[in-house]
Amino acid sequence: MSSLVFSSLVFSIVELNRSISMKINKVAVLGSGVMGCGIAAHLANAGVPSLLLDIVPPEFTEADAKAGLTKDSKEFRNKFALNALNNVLPKQKPSPLFDASVLKLITPGNFDDDMAKLAECDWVIEVVVERLDIKQKVFANVEKHVRPGTIISSNTSGIKLADMIEGRGADFAKHFIITHFFNPVRYMKLVEIVSCDKTRPEVVTFMAEYLEDKLGKGVVYAKDTPSFIANRIGIYGFMAIMHTAIVKGLTVEAVDKITGPATGKPKSATFRTGDLVGLDTLAHVSNNNYAMLPNDECRDAFKLPAIVTTLVDKKWLGDKTGGGFYKKTKGADGSKVILAVDLKTGEYREQGKVRYDSLGAAKNAETAGDRIKAMVGSTDEAGVFAWETLRDVAIYSANRVPEIADDIVNIDNAMKWGFNWDLGPFEVMDAIGVQAFAERAQKDGKALAPIITSVLKEGEGSFYKTVSGVRYYFDPTSKKYLPVKLRPTSLVIQTLRAQNKVLKSNSGASVIDLGDGVVNVEFHTKMNAIDGDIGEMLNVAIDLVESSPVYKGIVVSNDAPNFSVGANLMLLWLESQQKNWDSIIKLVKGFQDVCMRLKYSKKPVVAAPAGMA
Structure with missing residues (x-):
């Protein structure tokens, strides 16, 4: 046996043993902002100890001196992580903690003094600001301190994996993935996993099982494209709804009545969700999509309407600033009043009553699919708006296969778990009836996505079917129905x-x-x-x-x-x-x-x- 073959065999055995022995006993979370401390808290909920590291404060303030601190004090150098532990997590609502006692599992630190402790960790997750240059700098530092085989991931919401591992070594690249959690971490089920051709498949499999079994998450597999799955479709849907509402002259409160439970979405619907997320965040993601998607057929939908720019310029960013699309105030009698912004003038006004026959019909329907059929089957203003916006989101989603995901299941699950939709876009088309959907969309002058044409010609006219209790989905590559994969621990x-x-x-x-x-x-x-x-x-x-x-x-x-x-x-x-x-x-x-x-x-x-x- 040649030395080269022997060396390759030994390396393969080492790699196999490493994959068999993969485990996570301790995690390092890099960044103590809202998402970083939320991830550390959820790890603690699951009984997993972690390091929570952040930068050393750039300046020593008068308040620090009055508190008896010095520039060398741990309390000063770990200030950001300590603030997360002592102030942010205990006071946050809804609580990110099962119980306050789990906070003892989180050890605060900073990037200057504590990076050597990364050698104790089995998983390092980066949760710093969404700037590629800063992330690359952090990863260069991480690579110096982790053990070979340590799993490293980023919580980025849209920066390409290939760009983040540029300049890193082979072992780093093999064990690097994106694990995109959604906020609030404890309550949102979705985690998007993104890998590349350099990633060891065993790392992806192990992390998916860990996220599902240990942390209780729902994992979807996304491609390395801007905003991945949920934010690509979710932000498109948000912006398309807003543009259509402005053109049609609908009010904020009317849109939220139409795009909430009546059409299979959460009560926060569209504009209320915008206030919860933050208008600055929505603007950032939408601008990023516009910049990074020059060939997207619906690229112009990501352009910010004037009203969003106005609100962001005024720092009316939603709940965190006390006002966004809605604003809480007090009436003349001291009672609580919630005003809504006028989408044309940018000024706040009292909300009007929203009454449509279609909403009444949807309210009486029992399932999400029945509510959607009731809405899009109506000819009143709300019904037409519901149809046009659901139609556009469904066609846009269908055009993303296989660009952002290999199959429809990952897309539907991403929208249900990340945006709390009752039905994913392909399930919506099934609820309406794919044939009826296609005929009406074409009558509107809309081009059908190839997968819609394929399921009608080569499938059975629906994206999903159930046979003997087993659910199947239409695969556009094989033109066959494949079983929806379930975890061995799942029961339906x-x-x-x-x-x-x-x-x-x-x-x-x-x-x-x-x-x-x-x-x-x-x-x-x-x-x-x-x-x-x-x-x-x-x-x-x-x-x-x-x-x-x-x-x-x-x-x-x-x-x-x-x-x-x-x-x-x-x-x-x-x-x-x-x-x-x-x-x-x-x-x-x-x-x-x-x-x-x-x-x-x-x-x-x-x-x-x-x-x-």
Whole structure:
């Protein structure tokens, strides 16, 4: 065997052993701003110790001297990281911490004194200002101190990976990825992973599993393109909605009524979301997209409208400055009043009433897909606006495959987990009906994205389908439907239903065998409002688990948007109108009794709420 072959074999064995032994016992977070301290806090929530490092303050102030500090004091040199630990994290709302006690897992420091401690860390994540020159300087310093094989990542929201690793060594490049968290870190599910051809595949696989299993995140795989997936589509959607609203003369409050839950988006909708994120941040990302996407067919959508420039110039940046698209103030009687900005004049005014028949129809629909169909099927002003903006976002998203992601699942998940959409853009087209969507879009003079034409000609007319409880998505490369990949630790109740795992059911709830000796009680009343049927199935589950050695515990959970909105008050009201007092007493007492049975059950009972609960 030649020495070259032997050396290659030894190197391969070393690499294999390193991939097998990959673990994260300690993390270094570089940058203690909002995102940096949020990531450190979430690591602490998961029981992972971290270093939180930042720059040494550039100047020693009079306030520092009065506090008894010197330029050599740790309290001064670690001021930024200490401020995050002592002031930012404990006071932030909603709280980024499971409990204040986890703060002890975060060790503050600075870039000048503590970089040698990076040798103790298994993962180093950079979260400094969004400037390539500064990031490259930080990475040059990091490379001097980390052990070979240390995983290094950036939380950048849009700077290209290839640019950040320029000038770095081979080992650095092999272990470098982008891990883009969303704010607030504890509450936003999405993390976008970006890698390149130099990245070891084992690093990507390991980090995806770590982010999902240890930190509870939802991972999507993005290409190394400006703004990746969520911010590329989300900011396009925001700007397209704003441009269309200005042209049509719609008000801020009207747009937010239309682009909120009525069209499958969160209550913060468009302009309220802008205030939460910060108009300066939106302007930065949009300007960056415009500059970095010269060949984008919708590039002009990223141009800032005059109103955004006006608000940014006035420092009316949203919640952090007390006013943005909305402004809280007090009325003449001292009551709280929320004003809205006039998109044409830039001045604040009182909000007007927003009433459209389409909104009423959507409110009565039960699912997000039904609400969207109700909105786009209406011919009133709100319905037309909903159709045009959903249409444009869907076509724009469809044109991004495979530019920003290899498949539609990554795009849909990015928008659901990063922007809290109920449905991703491809799921929206399925809800409307892809054939109906395509015909109407073409009638409007819009060109269809190739993947839309492909799914109609070579697919089955929908982007997703479910067969025997398994969900499939249309792959434009193979022209086939491929199974949506799930983590081995994931369970989908719909799949279990299709596999005949329902043990008992009534109109309000079902008892389902999850496997491993665990049963699940799933609610399925309207909005999962609690009634006697739910109480009956909870009792059935308790009886079954407590009487059988096969079963070890109960989970109370469901796949619906809301865990439960509470008691079925309409049922109680109807019973009271007919003076059925015995029925009311039986219902209330029955639910109290089953709650006590759950609390004191001989077997473990775990409630897993999500959404409204």
